[in-house]
Amino acid sequence: MSKDLFALLLRLYPSSFREEYGDEYLRLLRDRARDETGIWRSVRLGFDLVVDLIISLPREYRLAKAVPKRSTAVPSGVPMFFSIDDASPGRGSLLFGAVVSLITLMSFPTLANHFGNLEPPHGWSEVQAGRYEEGGSDRRASSSGLQQATATAKPATAPEADNTKTQAGDPALDSATRHRIVTNLIASLKQHYDDPAVAERAAAKLLSHEQKGDYNGVASAADFAQRLTSDLWQATDDNDLEMVFTRRTIPDRPRNPIPPPPPAYAAEMQRLNCTFEKVELLPHNIGYVKLNSFPHPSVCQKAATEALAKVNNADTLIFDLRDNRGGFPDMVKLIASYLFDHPEYLYSPIDNTTKDSWTNSPVVGSNLMHKPVFVLTSSHTISAAEEFTFNLKMLKRATIIGETTAGGAHAASLHPIGDNLYLGTVDVRPINPYSKHDWNQIGIDPDVKVSAAEALNKAVELAERNKNK
Amino acid sequence: MAKQKLSPLPAAAFQILLALVGEDLHGYAIMRAVAEQTGGRMRLGPGTLYGSVRVLLEEKLIEEVEGPKESKTERRRYYRLSPAGRKLVRAEAERLADLLRVARTKKVLRGDYV
Numbered sequence: 001m002s003k004d005l006f007a008l009l010l011r012l013y014p015s016s017f018r019e020e021y022g023d024e025y026l027r028l029l030r031d032r033a034r035d036e037t038g039i040w041r042s043v044r045l046g047f048d049l050v051v052d053l054i055i056s057l058p059r060e061y062r063l064a065k066a067v068p069k070r071s072t073a074v075p076s077g078v079p080m081f082f083s084i085d086d087a088s089p090g091r092g093s094l095l096f097g098a099v100v101s102l103i104t105l106m107s108f109p110t111l112a113n114h115f116g117n118l119e120p121p122h123g124w125s126e127v128q129a130g131r132y133e134e135g136g137s138d139r140r141a142s143s144s145g146l147q148q149a150t151a152t153a154k155p156a157t158a159p160e161a162d163n164t165k166t167q168a169g170d171p172a173l174d175s176a177t178r179h180r181i182v183t184n185l186i187a188s189l190k191q192h193y194d195d196p197a198v199a200e201r202a203a204a205k206l207l208s209h210e211q212k213g214d215y216n217g218v219a220s221a222a223d224f225a226q227r228l229t230s231d232l233w234q235a236t237d238d239n240d241l242e243m244v245f246t247r248r249t250i251p252d253r254p255r256n257p258i259p260p261p262p263p264a265y266a267a268e269m270q271r272l273n274c275t276f277e278k279v280e281l282l283p284h285n286i287g288y289v290k291l292n293s294f295p296h297p298s299v300c301q302k303a304a305t306e307a308l309a310k311v312n313n314a315d316t317l318i319f320d321l322r323d324n325r326g327g328f329p330d331m332v333k334l335i336a337s338y339l340f341d342h343p344e345y346l347y348s349p350i351d352n353t354t355k356d357s358w359t360n361s362p363v364v365g366s367n368l369m370h371k372p373v374f375v376l377t378s379s380h381t382i383s384a385a386e387e388f389t390f391n392l393k394m395l396k397r398a399t400i401i402g403e404t405t406a407g408g409a410h411a412a413s414l415h416p417i418g419d420n421l422y423l424g425t426v427d428v429r430p431i432n433p434y435s436k437h438d439w440n441q442i443g444i445d446p447d448v449k450v451s452a453a454e455a456l457n458k459a460v461e462l463a464e465r466n467k468n469k
Numbered sequence: 470m471a472k473q474k475l476s477p478l479p480a481a482a483f484q485i486l487l488a489l490v491g492e493d494l495h496g497y498a499i500m501r502a503v504a505e506q507t508g509g510r511m512r513l514g515p516g517t518l519y520g521s522v523r524v525l526l527e528e529k530l531i532e533e534v535e536g537p538k539e540s541k542t543e544r545r546r547y548y549r550l551s552p553a554g555r556k557l558v559r560a561e562a563e564r565l566a567d568l569l570r571v572a573r574t575k576k577v578l579r580g581d582y583v
Contacts, residue, residue: 027496
């Protein structure tokens with residue numbers, strides 16, 4: 001009989017027995033197996049062992065249960081736990097515990113819905129947040145300390161408002177308040193909406209809803225904002241209109257132009273080399289520009305022209321926008337100007353102005369007008385970086401390599417109408433010369449889809465292949 | 470205490486105590502002694518043997534002692550009968566002797582049994 005079998009037999013016994021007599025048990029088996037050889041004796045030994053198991057196993061388990069395990073020597077300095085109660089909990093207790101846990105778990109969603117009002121208002125679902133992605137991106141950018149200026153330049157936006165809403169709680173409404181809100185909303189709409197006729201139509205619709213008593217059941221400002229948003233959408237067929245509830249005070253910003261960046265921005269840009277992280281010539285004369293934002297030209301024009309001068313004689317140009325979190329359309333225009341031999345219209349829904357949006361091409365001295373251009377994107381590429389990417393793609397001026405971009409286009413303004421409510425409008429609707437929807441919410445699909453990490457290698461590979469042709 | 474676990478005294482426990490009357494023995498030696506004194510009828514398996522040894526130790530009927538240093542690598546545990554154990558063996562033997570006397574008077578046994 002093998003040692004393994006003996007060890008297996010030993011494992012059948014309770015741990016207290018194994019600890020105390022495990023070695024002895026095995027030694028006795030070995031001794032007997034050594035002494036009792038021959039077929040007859042071996043069979044007898046096997047029989048003995050079976051009988052031994054039948055007799056001793058139940059007894060050992062009975063004793064192990066009845067006799068509290070002797071506390072083995074506690075190694076000094078080692079924390080140990082001993083269970084005082086030796087018996088396991090009864091079946092009834094276990095069942096009771098299971099039922100209580102289940103009920104508690106199941107009641108969480110109900111309680112949270114009831115008291116926490118955690119459900120986002122219907123107007124600010126995931127998809128809608130994309131509409132104001134500007135805000136989301138700016139929040140991310142400013143947290144990295146990179147684009148303070150852009151953050152201040154853009155209006156306060158939905159995702160933040162939504163956050164504060166859920167935290168702030170929600171005042172109750174009476175009919176007088178509701179009337180005041182509707183009146184103020186209509187006034188604001190007429191003042192700010194770009195199509196007066198549509199504003200009139202929406203106003204009439206809202207009034208008729210109110211007169212019919214459609215709003216009587218709405219008790220909270222957040223719910224009311226949600227309800228008004230959906231009514232506005234129905235009346236105007238414009239999903240860019242929003243009603244926002246937030247406790248935070250958001251100043252009514254004057255319309256444009258984008259204010260000049262603060263001095264701190266200039267200092268930060270100086271420190272970051274205007275976010276031109278890398279400007280270099282790769283092997284095979286490939287110009288590589290890694291740009292992490294589109295900084296304001298008032299601060300960074302020199303840096304940008306220097307960067308482009310450095311790669312001016314490259315045969316191929318790669319713009320790495322994988323970590324680019326956006327910035328100023330003016331810089332998009334400045335850089336794009338180098339890439340054309342005649343002025344091109346740049347579609348720029350980010351810019352809050354209606355000023356002309358043509359490149360200043362041709363740029364004197366630029367050798368890049370006819371060189372192949374690759375743009376590297378990631379799922380974080382957003383805003384002004386998307387504007388750059390979108391226009392070069394639409395103009396068939398660049399090959400886009402990487403991931404679908406984040407999808408943030410429109411700038412929005414929030415106009416206060418009192419009672420912590422704001423009317424959100426898209427101020428400017430620039431002409432989109434492409435019959436295609438712009439990148440808002442959906443992002444820009446690359447021409448060559450690879451993971452962001454592989455994008456550079458892919459671009460270099462394609463550039464070299466181009467050259468060899 | 471002894472009454473709870475060892476009353477009546479199991480046959481194996483009695484045989485082990487009996488085996489330890491003359492000398493201190495280790496586990497395997499106990500097993501062989503028991504087999505010998507029962508004419509090979511009782512061959513203790515390790516589970517039964519050490520289960521019984523443990524109970525006897527707990528009841529202080531036997532005690533563990535240092536055995537002779539026979540080997541450096543293998544150190545066997547030896548067991549010795551305690552005074553209480555000796556008393557119990559005698560009591561049990563007397564009980565069996567009484568039993569035997571009754572059986573003899575009733576002519577249950579034939580032949581020249583003591």
